[in-house]
Amino acid sequence: PGADTRHLTLFLRTRGDAATAASSIRPILQTAVPELPFVTVSTLQEVVEPHYREFRVGATLFGLYGTVALVLAGLGLYSVLAYAVRGRTHELGIRLALGAEPRELVRLVVGDGLRLALIGAALGIAGALAAGRALASLLYNVPAWDPLALALGAGTVLAAALLASSIPARRAARVDPVTALRSD
Numbered sequence: 001p002g003a004d005t006r007h008l009t010l011f012l013r014t015r016g017d018a019a020t021a022a023s024s025i026r027p028i029l030q031t032a033v034p035e036l037p038f039v040t041v042s043t044l045q046e047v048v049e050p051h052y053r054e055f056r057v058g059a060t061l062f063g064l065y066g067t068v069a070l071v072l073a074g075l076g077l078y079s080v081l082a083y084a085v086r087g088r089t090h091e092l093g094i095r096l097a098l099g100a101e102p103r104e105l106v107r108l109v110v111g112d113g114l115r116l117a118l119i120g121a122a123l124g125i126a127g128a129l130a131a132g133r134a135l136a137s138l139l140y141n142v143p144a145w146d147p148l149a150l151a152l153g154a155g156t157v158l159a160a161a162l163l164a165s166s167i168p169a170r171r172a173a174r175v176d177p178v179t180a181l182r183s184d
Helices: 018-032 044-087 089-097 102-130 132-138 147-173 177-182
Strands: none
Touching: 044 089, 044 102, 044 147, 089 102, 089 177, 102 132, 102 147
16 A cells, blocks of 8 residues: 555466466456556566567578578589589499499499588588687577587588489489490
C-alpha cells in the first residue's frame, strides 16, 4: 500500500508453458492488487527477444556467407580437377591400357582433391586459431578455440571436396584408352 506501482515488475518461474500460465496470472494480480492501473503479462523470451534480434541477423548473415564460400570453394575445386582430368586424359588412358582398374583412377583423382582440401583446411584452422582472440567478442556461447567447431568446419570442407572431386573422378574412370591414345 502506498508504493509506486507505475514501474513494478514481477518475475515468476513456471513449470510447463509460460504463455498458458500467463493467462491465469493476470486475473490473480488484478484481484490481489486492484490499484494497479494495467497488468501486462509477458514471457521473459518476449521481453528479451528484441534485444537479440541484431545478433541473430548477424549470425544468419555469417552463416549465409559461409555457405556461399563453401559452394564457391567446391565449385573451384571441381573446376580445377575437371581441367586436370581433361589434361591428363592421355595419361589416364595409358594407365587403363596397362591394366589399371577404373577404381584406381577414381582413387587417384579423389586423392588429389582431398589433398588440396586438407591443405586448405589446415590453413583455415591455422587462420581461425590466429584470429580467435579478435573474434572472441563476436561469438556467443562458443569459445574462440572450440575444437568441435574447428573439426566440424574442417569436416564440412572435406565433405564438400569429396563431393566436388567425385564427378571428375567418375569421368576419369570412364576414359576410353583407345580414344585417349589416339587423341595425341
